[in-house]
Amino acid sequence: MSLLTRQAGRLAPLSRCTPLQAHRSASGHHGPAFNEPSGNLFGEPHLPPGQKRERESWELMYYWMFFGGMAGIGIVKLYSQDRSIVSWARKEAAIRMEERGETPTYDSVDAKPAFKSE
Numbered sequence: 001m002s003l004l005t006r007q008a009g010r011l012a013p014l015s016r017c018t019p020l021q022a023h024r025s026a027s028g029h030h031g032p033a034f035n036e037p038s039g040n041l042f043g044e045p046h047l048p049p050g051q052k053r054e055r056e057s058w059e060l061m062y063y064w065m066f067f068g069g070m071a072g073i074g075i076v077k078l079y080s081q082d083r084s085i086v087s088w089a090r091k092e093a094a095i096r097m098e099e100r101g102e103t104p105t106y107d108s109v110d111a112k113p114a115f116k117s118e
Contacts, residue, residue, distance in 0.1 A: 040046065047053060097104060 044053070094104065
């Protein structure tokens with residue numbers, strides 16, 4: 001038997017079924033593909049009036065760490081150095097202008113400098 005006929009014999013059973021049938025036989029579950037909506041947020045049941053929801057054990061730790069981390073990041077960002085290229089260029093331009101004897105003057109409200117040499 002030649003190599004070509006052996007390979008064709010192995011592939012023949014696969015070619016008889018359609019791709020949809022192959023997908024159906026490969027899937028192992030037979031339930032619905034989604035959870036039916038129950039009307040409850042996160043699957044929690046409605047509480048009777050006057051009753052409070054009991055917290056999970058991880059919730060307080062999550063709130064403290066999340067909001068505390070956000071506050072920490074905000075404080076670090078507030079007090080961090082300005083490392084933008086515009087700030088560096090402005091300082092560098094002021095240093096070079098001082099070396100040449102020029103001073104920038106700001107005449108208008110929109111803060112566009114009018115460089116005047118003295």
